[in-house]
Amino acid sequence: MPKLVERELDGYVGCGVLARGFARVRCGACGHELLVPFSCKRRGICPSCTARRAEDTAAHLVDHVLPRVPYRQWVFTFPIPVRLALSRRPHLVTAALQACLRVLFSWQRRRLRRRGVERSSCGAITFVQRFGSALQLNVHFHVLVPDGAFDDDGVFVADEAPNDDDVRRIMVRAGRRVMSKLHRFFDDDDDRRREIDRLLEALDAASATPQPVLFPRDARRALLSAFVEGFSLHAATRVMASDRRGLWRLCAYGARGAVASSRLSELPDGRFAYDMKRALPDGRRKLVMTGVELLEKLVPLIPPTYANLTRFHGVFAPTSRLRDKVVPRPASTSDGAEPPAEPQVSTTSPPPSSSAASPKSTSVPSTYRLDWASLLKRVFGVDVLKCSRCQGQMRLIACIEEPDVAKKILEHLGLRAEPLPTLRAQAPPVTLDLFHEA
Numbered sequence: 001m002p003k004l005v006e007r008e009l010d011g012y013v014g015c016g017v018l019a020r021g022f023a024r025v026r027c028g029a030c031g032h033e034l035l036v037p038f039s040c041k042r043r044g045i046c047p048s049c050t051a052r053r054a055e056d057t058a059a060h061l062v063d064h065v066l067p068r069v070p071y072r073q074w075v076f077t078f079p080i081p082v083r084l085a086l087s088r089r090p091h092l093v094t095a096a097l098q099a100c101l102r103v104l105f106s107w108q109r110r111r112l113r114r115r116g117v118e119r120s121s122c123g124a125i126t127f128v129q130r131f132g133s134a135l136q137l138n139v140h141f142h143v144l145v146p147d148g149a150f151d152d153d154g155v156f157v158a159d160e161a162p163n164d165d166d167v168r169r170i171m172v173r174a175g176r177r178v179m180s181k182l183h184r185f186f187d188d189d190d191d192r193r194r195e196i197d198r199l200l201e202a203l204d205a206a207s208a209t210p211q212p213v214l215f216p217r218d219a220r221r222a223l224l225s226a227f228v229e230g231f232s233l234h235a236a237t238r239v240m241a242s243d244r245r246g247l248w249r250l251c252a253y254g255a256r257g258a259v260a261s262s263r264l265s266e267l268p269d270g271r272f273a274y275d276m277k278r279a280l281p282d283g284r285r286k287l288v289m290t291g292v293e294l295l296e297k298l299v300p301l302i303p304p305t306y307a308n309l310t311r312f313h314g315v316f317a318p319t320s321r322l323r324d325k326v327v328p329r330p331a332s333t334s335d336g337a338e339p340p341a342e343p344q345v346s347t348t349s350p351p352p353s354s355s356a357a358s359p360k361s362t363s364v365p366s367t368y369r370l371d372w373a374s375l376l377k378r379v380f381g382v383d384v385l386k387c388s389r390c391q392g393q394m395r396l397i398a399c400i401e402e403p404d405v406a407k408k409i410l411e412h413l414g415l416r417a418e419p420l421p422t423l424r425a426q427a428p429p430v431t432l433d434l435f436h437e438a
Contacts, residue, residue, distance in 0.1 A: 001299070008302045009295075010422070011040030015048060018410055019419040021401045025384055029392035035413075036376075036384055038401075043257070043309065044302035050257020052375045057310055058251035059370055059378075061125060062244055065316060065327055066251075069156045070147040073237040073250060076100050076174060077140040079230025081195050085182060086139040087130065087300065090307045092185065097126060097141055099177035101313055107170055108149055108159065117157050120149035121322055123314035127254030128307075133277040134287060135258070135297040142254040147238065150315050154325025162235060168226040171233035175203045202229040255310060258301040 014020045021038040039049050078086070078096070086093050105122040112120045125144040132138035148158040162170075179200050186192040224236040239246040263275040272294050274287040289297065303309060315322045370378070377383045385394045400406045410417040 004305055005299055005302055008042050008044045008046075011042045012044075012046045013420055013422070015040035015042075015046050017419050018415060019403070019406060019417055021399075021403075021406055023396060024398045024400065025394045026397050027387035027390065027392045027394045030387060030390045032387050032389045032394075034384060034394065035415075045257070045259050045298045047257060047259050047261040048379075050259075051379050054252045054255040054257065055375060055378050056370050057255040058248050061251045062248045065312075066125070066144075066247065067156070067326055068241045068244075070158065070241045071144055071239050071247060071250070072147050072161075072235055073254075074104060074143040074145060074170075075140065075232075075234040076143065076171075077138070077230075077232040077234075078175075078178065079199060081192070081199075082178065082182065082230070083137060083139045085185075085192075087137055089185070090304045092182065093128060093139065093307070095181045096178045097128070097311065099181055100141060100174040101126075101143070103170055103174040103177060104143070104145065105314065107166065108145075111159055112149055112157060115157075115159075117149070117151060119152055120157065121151075121315050121320075122146075122149045123316040123320075123326070124312075125251075125254075125316060126311040126313065127251075128303075128309050128311065129254070130303055131258035131301045134280070135274060135301070137300045144250065144254065150322060150326055152322075154315075154322050161238070162224065164224060164226070167224050167233055167235050171226040171231055172203050172228070174233070175228075175231040176200065179203070199229055199231075203231070259298065 016037045016039060018035060018037045023036045023038070024033060025036060026033045039052070040046055042049050043053055044050075082096075086096060101124055104124075108122050109120050123146060127142040127144075128139070129142060130137065130139050146156065147161065148156055150156055179196050183193070183196050183200075186196065225234045226232065237250065239250060265273050265275075267273055267288070270291070272289050272291065274289070274294075276285055276287065279285045287297075312318065314320065315326045317323065320326075373383070373385050386392075387394050400409060407417040
């Protein structure tokens with residue numbers, strides 16, 4: 001396995017283990033002390049850390065990035081050959097995403113030009129997901145786009161909702177652009193070139209085919225969706241400008257992790273069962289796997305190193321000239337004090353505790369990120385800075401990172417002082433039949 005996979009699995013096993021370090025918080029009134037173990041801070045398959053990362057990302061976007069305008073989610077999905085190419089070559093993810101956004105932004109600007117807005121700027125927040133609901137490898141994009149665009153003064157101009165024909169045309173054009181970009185990277189691969197040519201021919205045929213043939217209507221199909229040859233586009237999810245809670249849910253859904261611990265269970269025979277959102281074609285709603293089969297499912301879902309899973313485009317990009325007009329930043333102070341909060345704050349985000357700091361840092365927490373205590377409270381419903389005995393305020397007194405010091409403290413408290421044992425992988429036993437009957 002690559003070193004990335006080893007680090008991810010090793011961090012998952014040690015996540016929340018006191019022997020690998022912890023923070024000590026103590027109540028100043030009654031002296032009650034609590035040990036908070038450190039997390040692995042991985043972003044692949046750890047349900048705890050990915051849940052906190054999704055909560056932090058959603059709170060940052062809703063409170064400090066996204067203005068109060070209506071939003072629509074566009075979900076771009078690709079055929080299996082394209083998914084495999086994107087998963088093995090992270091640089092192709094950027095190329096495919098740029099191709100999809102270029103088609104989407106061009107469609108928005110053309111519609112606004114018909115309404116008299118000559119110059120408009122679009123924006124998007126993209127969540128790159130590598131997984132499906134059945135723990136399968138599925139690289140796809142959840143693109144959160146305002147239902148409109150911004151003029152040169154940063155004023156939002158609303159647009160009408162798309163129809164089914166618009167979604168179909170966007171999907172076909174985006175699919176053609178993605179396949180054209182992949183065509184350049186596989187000049188020396190004849191098999192891949194033939195597969196790309198076949199998909200391009202299918203997209204050309206879909207472009208000239210009426211809508212009922214491309215996408216037949218039935219009760220199971222949702223509106224504002226299109227599907228052909230593995231390419232699909234869904235644009236039916238929309239939130240109003242005033243629905244900040246719905247926007248927060250949409251952002252948290254896009255930034256979520258691959259594994260939900262509530263859906264994973266261990267069976268009496270030692271195998272594992274994973275509940276799926278939708279039933280398979282054969283009617284099954286649970287995946288039953290052995291431990292090795294579960295690892296085979298999880299390993300491909302680990303994102304590559306330095307591959308951004310949340311991306312900012314258009315007016316939301318850090319280098320956009322309109323970002324300061326669309327996304328106003330809090331005014332900075334010269335004396336180093338904490339700047340005032342931005343007026344656009346989601347009602348779903350509780351105010352972070354002013355006395356809470358990161359367990360591994362004594363500096364002032366960032367104004368656009370939640371501190372560790374607030375994240376624990378939002379995700380797990382546990383306030384580690386509130387005493388469970390006297391309801392008093394608890395205070396962070398130390399961060400124990402040295403293994404020897406942590407071992408002594410845990411042994412003194414009668415807790416497990418050794419981390420979980422790690423064994424090297426071994427092949428299954430093989431029985432040799434050395435004797436045969438005559």
